[in-house]
Structure formats: structure tokens, C-alpha cells
Amino acid sequence: MEKTDSIVLRMQGISKRFAAIQALDNVHFELKKGEVHALLGENGAGKSTFLNIMSGAYKQDAGTIEIDNEEVEFKNPYAAKQHGIAKVHQELQLIPEMTVAQNIFLGNEPTNQFGAVDFKLMEEKADEMLKKLEADFPSRTITKKLSTAQMQMVEIAKALLFNFNVLALDEPTASLTTREIKQLFRMVQKLKEQGKAIIYISHRLEEIFEICDRATVFRDGKYVDTVNVADITKDDLVRMMVGRDISNEFFNKQTKMTNEVVLEVQNLSNGTNYKDISLQLHKGEILGLSGLVGAGRTELVRAIFGADKFRQGKVFVNGKEKRIRCPKDAIRAGIMLIPEDRKLQGFVGTLTNSANVAMSNLDKYTHIGVINYKKLKEKVSEITDILDVHPKNNDILTGRLSGGNQQKIVVAKALNIEPEILILDEPTRGIDVNAKREIHQLIKNLANSGKSIIVISSELPEILCLSDRVIIMYEGKITGEIQGKEATENDIMKYAMGGN
Structure with missing residues (x-):
């Protein structure tokens, strides 16, 4: 490879194996000073393993790492930080009860x-770092009072403490509002102008074209190519990531819905997040629930599922009123929720796929207190085969799967109770373009089999792609309802911002 003073990080011939899984196979990567470089690939392509090697969390089996053309070896994350390598994780690693200054200087007070x-000195220095990032909060602020975007600023300020030259941002916009995304992009641009090199990971390809200079693509643990973003199209990137053209693999939006009402909500309110909500869901229908972050969508479906209480209103299933006081009541009524945060609420990372799938309906496999593991494993294998979960080994810990396959396990857990009504809250957040397509196809297949689906998504193309009908919320109220075949992004956004 060409030697140049502008290259601040070069990783060559990097390989890493975990037991039978070859996570990385002879990949290479170059990062230039003052550039924003996208690292792309499907879930399971090796991006996270690569970043963990770069940041000192893992040791590569083969290959070399060079900083400013000098070969280095990282025995731990601290060694990587000492060489100017910093990483902001998708799951932010801050202590909520501490102040911002205490989090920034934790271990280095x-x-x-x-x-x-x-x-006093710690707060002065922390305020200086926050000023460089144009933060709008002081370092004395208790961290749990910050927004997600502000917490990301704190993580980046922690990196400034080590005078980083390379910063990796892993899915930084996954939980941000549109305004917060713009704020993050301004901060990234400012860092770029200061000569910092940024590695940017995102499954939202429109962001790549807005903020990145170059992109490197991995597929199945192997290096595919590095390209100038200005010279390619979104379809080109997708083709590189999945190895084929999937632009024509989308399907007709219309499902086999009927006029039969399977779920009806009447005047549901909790007094704060949602007020006087009434809606109907038909058999075989995919109902899109759209709105901006904070509109009350998640709070509403959690109430329908019994995870949170509501003050007033009624819930009917197949025409009969149901008293839903907890999730168990909802499950008995044939309702299942796939939650917004799969890692926190959807599965236990230290349990196997079999255990995670079976836990939703363990009584099915139990007789006089004894679990029939043969029956359990057969049923779990049947469901995970339908969902095409990889690897094909249900004894693997779910926490070790890629994001897309973890989401499939959460779906499998829901399907294990055989619900008639399935609610999916941000079902494709943080998963790659191919896994997203598979989840979309699964949702469509479930609807066509007679299941009734509610989908919450902050991605308007996803709502438009899936929904037979779209209900839009704003500040806890329904502001609009549009038939799916007539819906446009402009119409949805008008209602989502309070229009009518």
C-alpha cells in the first residue's frame, strides 16, 4: 500500500477467529487525517470485531496496526487511547448519577x-472540552438529565482527554431525533476541520452520503472495497454489502387484510404521554404508527401490552373487553410486543438462543414441573429455521449474534406464544439493509397468514413500505390517518408536526 503522511491509521491483513467462527479474514483499512470514513457491511460482516481490535479490546490473530506509519501493538484499550484511538460505543458507557465532569475524568481525576x-480544576477542564464541542450544558450537570445526543458529546469529550486523532462512532444516530442528528453532524464537521479522523458506522445509508468522504465495505468478514462516496450511488453500496442487487426484491405493500376488527382501543389515556387514543386493527392488517420521537407511540403500545398502566380507556380483543394489567394478561389475550430496545428488554445476552426463545412460553414444554428439552429444542429449531437465524446453532449465546440475528431471536420468542396480534416497536433499528429486508418480508408473511401487526418506526420509508394504513401521532394525540397506498412522506410529516 502507498505510504503517505496523510494516513493516520493503517490496518493490514487483520484476521480474527472465535472458535468455529471466522469473524475477520485478512481485511485491511486505511484512514486519512481530516476525513470521515464510513465502515459498512451487514450485521455479522466483522465491523464490530474490527473496531474492537482497533480500540484494543481484542487482539488480532494475524495482521498489523500502524499509527502514523509506525507499527504498534495494543495490549488493552488504555494502550489504544494512549496512541490517540477513541471509540464511542452504540450503547453509551456513562454513569448516570455522576456529573458530566466526573464521567469525563473517571479514572483520570x-x-x-x-x-x-x-x-474545581476538573470542572474547569471539562468545561473547556465541552466548549470545543459547542455543548450547551455545563460540566456540573448530572449526566442522567442529558439527552442522548448530549451524552454522546460527553463520550467524545472523554476522548478529547486523551487527545485523540482517530474517533470511531458506532451507530451514533440510532436513538437521536432529527434535530439531534444535525447537531451531531455539525460536531463531526468541526472535528474534521480540526484534522481529526472519524470512522463512521451506520446502517442509514443516506447519512453516509451526507457526511462521509470515503467508505470501506466488509462482507462475511472479508474486505470488499474502498470507494469515494461522491463517485457511487446507494444501490452501488448495497450491492457491495450484500453481494447482489436487492433493489427489485421489495414486495407489494397490500396484504390480505379483512374488515374483521381484532383489536380496538377506546379513549386510552395515561394523562401525560398519550391522551384519548382510539384506534382499530383489522385481521391481516399491518398498521403503521408514525410520529416524531416523544409523540407517545412507545408509551401507547406498552400500555396496550400491559407493560405500563393507563388511567382510563378500554381495550377490546375480538369484540370482548380485556382487563390488561400486566404483560401476562396481554399474552393470554393473544397480544405480544417486540420492544424498542432489544438488548435491554428483548433477550438475555448470556442465555442461549433456545433459552431466550422458549422463555416466553415455558409452560408449553413443561410437565409436572419437568422441562421436556427435546420438545423445546425441536420447536425452537422449527421457528429459528423459518426466520433463517445464523449461525444454525441454537446453543450459541444470543449476545454473540449480530444485531439482525438478535432481532430474529426476539421475533422468534414472540412467535413462540403464537400471538394473533403482534406489535413491533422499531423492528429494524440498528440492523443492516439485508436483515432489514428479511424482517420486512417476515412481517408481510405474518400478515398474509392472518396475524394482525402494529409497526412503530421512525423511518418513513419503512412505514410506507409496510403499512396498509398509517396512524400519525403528535404530542400524545392522533393527528392523522392515511391509507397506505395513498400515504407520502410529506403527508406523514405534516401530521407528525401537528398539522391537520
């Missing part, structure tokens, strides 16, 4: 002449 922590 300045001390006075008596050996005690110098809080």
Missing part, C-alpha cells in the same frame, strides 16, 4: 497537593 480530587 486531577488531584491537589494533598492527593485529593481537585473538583
Whole structure:
């Protein structure tokens, strides 16, 4: 490879194996000073493993790492930080009860002449770092009071403490509002102007074209190519990521819905997040629930599922009123929720796929207190085969799967109770373009089999692609309802911003 002073990070011939899984196979990557470089690939392509090697969390089996054309070896994350490598994880690693300054300097607190922590100096230095990032909050702020975007600023300020030259951002916009995304992009641009090099991971390809200079693509643990973003199209990137053209693999939006009402909500309110909500869901229908972050969509479906309480209103299933006081009541009524945060609420990472899928309906496999593991594993294999979960081994810990396959396990857990009504909250958040297509096809197949589906998504193309009908919420109220075949992004956004 060409030697150039502008290259701040070069990784060559990187390989890494975990037992029988070859996570990375002879990949290479170059990062230039002052560029934003996208690292792309499907879930399971090796991106996370690559970043963990770069940041010192893993040791590569083969290959070399060079910083400013000098070969280095990272024995741990601290060694990587000492060489100017920083990473902001998708799951932010801050202590909510501490102040911003305490989080920034955690483990590196300045001390006075008596050996005690110098809080005044610590806050002054933290405020200086926040000022460089154009943050709008002081370092004395308790971290849990910050928005997700502000917490990301704190993570980046932590990196500034080590005077980083390379910063990796892993899915930084996954939980951000549109305004917060713009704020993040301004911050990234400012860092770029300061000569910092940014590695940017996102499954939202429109962001790649807005903020990135170059892109490197991995597929199945192998290097595919590095390209200038200005020279390619979205379809080109997708083709590189999945190895084929999927632009024509989308399907007709219309399902085999009927006029039969299977779920009806009347005047549901909790007094704060949603007010006087009434809606109907038909058999075989995919109902899209759209709105901006904070519109009350998640709170509404959690109430329907019994995860949160509501103050007033009624829920009817197949024409009969149901008293839903907890998730168990909802499951008995044939309702299942796939939650917004799969890692926190959807599965247990330290359990196997079999255990995670079976836990939703363990009584099915139990007789006089004894679990029939043969029956359990057969049923779990049947469901995971339908969903095409990889690897084909249900004894693997779910926490070790890619994001897309973890989401399939959460869906499998829901299908294990054989619900008639399935609610999916942000079903494709943080998963790649091919896994997203598979989840979309699964939702469509479930609807065509007679299941009734509610889908919450912050991605308007997803709502438009899937929905037979779209209900839009704004500040806890329904502001619009549009038939799917007539819906446009402009119409949805008009209602989502309070229009009528």
C-alpha cells in the first residue's frame, strides 16, 4: 500500500477467529487525517470485531496496526487511547448519577497537593472540552438529565482527554431525533476541520452520503472495497454489502387484510404521554404508527401490552373487553410486543438462543414441573429455521449474534406464544439493509397468514413500505390517518408536526 503522511491509521491483513467462527479474514483499512470514513457491511460482516481490535479490546490473530506509519501493538484499550484511538460505543458507557465532569475524568481525576480530587480544576477542564464541542450544558450537570445526543458529546469529550486523532462512532444516530442528528453532524464537521479522523458506522445509508468522504465495505468478514462516496450511488453500496442487487426484491405493500376488527382501543389515556387514543386493527392488517420521537407511540403500545398502566380507556380483543394489567394478561389475550430496545428488554445476552426463545412460553414444554428439552429444542429449531437465524446453532449465546440475528431471536420468542396480534416497536433499528429486508418480508408473511401487526418506526420509508394504513401521532394525540397506498412522506410529516 502507498505510504503517505496523510494516513493516520493503517490496518493490514487483520484476521480474527472465535472458535468455529471466522469473524475477520485478512481485511485491511486505511484512514486519512481530516476525513470521515464510513465502515459498512451487514450485521455479522466483522465491523464490530474490527473496531474492537482497533480500540484494543481484542487482539488480532494475524495482521498489523500502524499509527502514523509506525507499527504498534495494543495490549488493552488504555494502550489504544494512549496512541490517540477513541471509540464511542452504540450503547453509551456513562454513569448516570455522576456529573458530566466526573464521567469525563473517571479514572483520570486531577488531584491537589494533598492527593485529593481537585473538583474545581476538573470542572474547569471539562468545561473547556465541552466548549470545543459547542455543548450547551455545563460540566456540573448530572449526566442522567442529558439527552442522548448530549451524552454522546460527553463520550467524545472523554476522548478529547486523551487527545485523540482517530474517533470511531458506532451507530451514533440510532436513538437521536432529527434535530439531534444535525447537531451531531455539525460536531463531526468541526472535528474534521480540526484534522481529526472519524470512522463512521451506520446502517442509514443516506447519512453516509451526507457526511462521509470515503467508505470501506466488509462482507462475511472479508474486505470488499474502498470507494469515494461522491463517485457511487446507494444501490452501488448495497450491492457491495450484500453481494447482489436487492433493489427489485421489495414486495407489494397490500396484504390480505379483512374488515374483521381484532383489536380496538377506546379513549386510552395515561394523562401525560398519550391522551384519548382510539384506534382499530383489522385481521391481516399491518398498521403503521408514525410520529416524531416523544409523540407517545412507545408509551401507547406498552400500555396496550400491559407493560405500563393507563388511567382510563378500554381495550377490546375480538369484540370482548380485556382487563390488561400486566404483560401476562396481554399474552393470554393473544397480544405480544417486540420492544424498542432489544438488548435491554428483548433477550438475555448470556442465555442461549433456545433459552431466550422458549422463555416466553415455558409452560408449553413443561410437565409436572419437568422441562421436556427435546420438545423445546425441536420447536425452537422449527421457528429459528423459518426466520433463517445464523449461525444454525441454537446453543450459541444470543449476545454473540449480530444485531439482525438478535432481532430474529426476539421475533422468534414472540412467535413462540403464537400471538394473533403482534406489535413491533422499531423492528429494524440498528440492523443492516439485508436483515432489514428479511424482517420486512417476515412481517408481510405474518400478515398474509392472518396475524394482525402494529409497526412503530421512525423511518418513513419503512412505514410506507409496510403499512396498509398509517396512524400519525403528535404530542400524545392522533393527528392523522392515511391509507397506505395513498400515504407520502410529506403527508406523514405534516401530521407528525401537528398539522391537520
